[in-house]
Amino acid sequence: MSIKSRIAAIALVAVTAAGAMASTTQQAQAKGPGIGFGIAAGLAGAAIVGSAVAASNGYYGYDYGYRCGWVRQYDVYGNYMGRVRTCNY
Numbered sequence: 001m002s003i004k005s006r007i008a009a010i011a012l013v014a015v016t017a018a019g020a021m022a023s024t025t026q027q028a029q030a031k032g033p034g035i036g037f038g039i040a041a042g043l044a045g046a047a048i049v050g051s052a053v054a055a056s057n058g059y060y061g062y063d064y065g066y067r068c069g070w071v072r073q074y075d076v077y078g079n080y081m082g083r084v085r086t087c088n089y
Contacts, residue, residue: 068087075081 068085070083071086073081073084
């Protein structure tokens with residue numbers, strides 16, 4: 001089975017499923033938000049607060065004043081070996 005025929009078969013199944021769902025739906029009824037709305041709002045609030053706490057670098061002991069740069073490395077005899085990137089936190 002080629003990729004084109006697979007995509008066509010999947011599209012046909014999706015269109016058939018959408019048509020079946022559209023034909024069996026009921027009339028919309030207006031009512032107040034249920035418990036699902038409260039759970040969703042609580043999870044969204046917890047995600048916002050949790051990301052704000054995780055983004056504050058002070059909790060992990062880091063400061064916003066850190067710098068990164070290249071430092072020369074020498075061996076025991078004073079011969080230059082190369083550079084290494086280091087960050088001062």
